[in-house]
Amino acid sequence: MLPVDTLDTALVTGASTGIGAAYADRLAARGHPLVLVARNREALDTLAARLSREHRVKVDVLPADLTSSAQRAEVERRLREDEAIGTLVNNAGASVAGGLAEARLDDVEAMIGLNVVAPTRLTGALLPRLLARGRGSIINIASALAIAPELSVGAYAATKSYLLTYTLSLHKEVNGRGVQVQAVLPGITRTAIWEHAGKDIDSFPEHMIMEVDEMVDAALAGYDMGELVTVPSLPDGEEWNGYDEARRRLFPELSRSQAADRYKSDIPEDA
16 A cells, blocks of 8 residues: 555645646545645645545645746645655646657757656655655656657657656666556546647547546556556556566667677678
């Protein structure tokens, strides 16, 4: 379960709406005090008041734009110094309109700052303390596009591939040291990210669109099962295991002293 000590505080980024707000609700229902991080102070205050009232837990708000190094530093400081925080949900994320040739570079840079730099820095701020005490949780909200970039355009999928790879590396480092990590790979989920990116979610077939509550409940069920990677819509978990095993079978072949024969000319050297 998430995590053993119900007194641990969970810090959730992108908590004002959508997936982050749903995580905040579910964690509060489990008895966890919360620190909610997002840009919209008013939305955070409204959510915090409701969660405190309904679940009788302490809820702090920490308004911050995680693309701003100065504002992100305040969140990092809270993670380093607040001994009560034992769970981090890296949920804040953004997409941008247009493909690689059309998107505004400043927008792409801001997206990378939010999707890649922020979770990396926040995890780095919290991780030493979790390892020192021997328990804690880090949940990274990636995307199914992390393993299917051909289904999208632009750099968004690449940022989510980073988050998946980062989680796998993190797991290798903390495995057996009391810190549990999880990467969540949602498919198309009904959140405001589509509108912000100038995309119409209703242009997708209805059977492909998952509601936020359904997604978060599945992700938490996967966490409770101890999954390192959770794909909420994947019917058979063995399909992921097969994918992962195929990837791992490549390991012995990835670094050798000589190039593979298929890259060498078949023309004799003395010809």
